[in-house]
Amino acid sequence: MMLEEILLLLEQKQSQEGDSGTDVVLELNWDSLESSAQTMAALLSLFALAPIPWSLVSQAARAASLEFDLVVNRDILVQKYLLQKLDENTYQLQERIREFLSIKGEQLADIETLKQGFFSAIVAIAKDIPQTPTQSKIREITPAIPHLVEVVTNQKDYLNDEDLIWPFVGLARFYQAQGAYEQALPWYQQCLSTVRERLGEEHPAVATSLNNLAYLYERQGRYQEAEPPYQKALKLRKRLLGEEHPDVTSSLNNLAALYYSQGRYQEAEPRFKQALDLRKRLLGQQHPAVAESLNNLAYLYKSQGRYSEAETLFQQALQIAVKQLGEEHPMTRIISNNLNNLLGRSEFGKSMAQINENTRL
Template identity: 60%
Template sequence: MLADILARLQKQASAGESGVAAAFELNWQSLEPETQKLACLLSLFALAPIPWSLVESAASSSDLEFDLKANRTTLVERYLLQELADDTYQVHERIQELLRQKLEELAEADELKHGFCQAMVAVAKDIPQTPTLIEIAQATLAIPHLGEVATVYQAWLSDDDLISPFIGLGRFYEGQGAYTQALPWREQSLLAARKRFGDEHPSVVTSLNNLAGLYNSQGSYSDAELLLIQALEMRKRLLGDEHPSVPTSLNNLALLYDSQGKYSEAEPLYIEALAMTKRLLGYEHPSVATILNNLAFLYNSQGRYSEAEALYIQALAMYKRLLGDEHPDVATSLNNLAGLYDSQERYSDAEPLYIQALAMYKRLLGDEHPSVATSLNNLAFLYKSQGRYSDAEPLYIQALEIAEKQLGENHPNTISIGKNLEYLRQNRQP
């Protein structure tokens, strides 16, 4: 236990807090300079389990070329580092405090801080937009340390990397549907960018866009619209009309209008975004598939089924080709194509796609992801349309439970699922 470290240190000197400091100082003076540097590097991490791979990455970024494992053994033997399971370690809070004091006395202090930040930025950049269960598991132990970079060591992040930790943390939580946990990171990203760069900077625009996306996911459409319009105008002003981020803004704004049923406002934005993306990024790019999928959804909502089907099939094929069969975007594409067939009462075509999408969402994102709730709701709606009320009701109940837990009772999706369940119960045959 970490508490044992303090107890053992206290035995090396007089009892109490002063004894810990005295024992720590005795230990410190007997350490080789290389071991001291490693101890100071470890003090930068959060008070949480530290995967040794992160330490190695931070050491490499800090140009520490000595034998890390031998020095690690020394720190464990001297009660300055606790060895946990699965090649993870942790520093006690009081020891961290004392080590951070020593860090400030090192000539290489800034170099260690920069290296630590670079290592964590690399982790942040590896977190995808919608992380799967496997990707979440891979990133989980790094999250507290990523938070430490964002909150404590911002000053040692380069201009190019300033908002990267915030983006990674936001994706980690938002991708799981944990919108409340994602919100402070999206907000802090905007604050940090404005503080360092002022209002007119690409990092500010990216932060505005990401915050708007979160607002849209939460159903706060008016807040999202203001930020998306602001981000679009700023991107054009700062980066030019032909920058690849401009069609991203156009697509996001169109998606917002689409979700509100403002189809006449959404369609020209989608079409413009699609043409720009093809021109700037090429025809074989995941962003092309995303816009095709979104435009197809709009056409489906307008009853333009033949146009929608062609785009859905094209988007699905592109996702599989570019991202592989096991990707959340493939599940979404399957779900949307099933929705089109459902709208046309092509139930035998829709049902297997809904079932396949639901299984993929559960497999990739977990049983309680908001996308699972949406998928359950859609399959229930299909069964209800066929008069299969006993099949539909338990799915609606599951969907509502997930939505209430993950999104809250006042989220538009939760309200919609609740109404669907109520309608089913009112209209089913006795």
């Protein structure tokens, strides 16, 4: 487009009532874009008003099956002053531009496909956050956090039922792993209220949300607050999934671990035993979850001074862990350390809690 044409269009658009200079320039830039660049701009407008990792954009584009050259169209948006380049791997939209592109994007025929791709990428990031992420993992996912917040704050209605809990869970795990429990708590609370509102009280996701909330309370030492949601989760899972389901064994284990933490050994023991028996029956004698249950019950016996029973169970747990997970696996090392501590009659520290951290969902 020649300069004279641009100036003529600018004069025409400025004469339209309500058009500011900024609006006119944005309209001109948008109209000059090829359809692929417009699609790229619409996808970017779905992200939060924060630095956008290009790797996350690429994931969303793949999920949306975009076939054009992403880099070429990204660079066009930068040249048109619609996108700001922060560094080689990070870009950002200015607030007014994001608002404008969002409005324009809603008019595109493929906007629903773009949204599906965006939410798919966000959910994948959330699912990839482990219950106990390492410091390197925390650094890796930190740039994506504002975009998870954007989804659960402003766009959660677009999440499908299956994926509904994951952005909430991912955010809570991110803060929980850093010991920022007060920052994690609202995400678990919002998760519970959201799934109840969307899915109703009688849904497995409600049980999962109750379980997660209870676990956070337990980590904070708020044992009295943790017990009711643990109990509700167990009852709900039994009712919805049946008495013999792996999720029921997890709830039994979690409730037993809570009772153990409170010194309520007589209440913990039958639940640890139920979880062990169910896991053997449902998962097989050699499953790692069986090793976890054997370790937990042995840990309880040791605390009660039942050393011979504890030693037998620790040895059984260790044999399974070595065979199924290998000698260098964290669970194997914890069980081995527990057995060595038992033989030396030394203190156990937080070994049971360390294993249980990986099985609380």
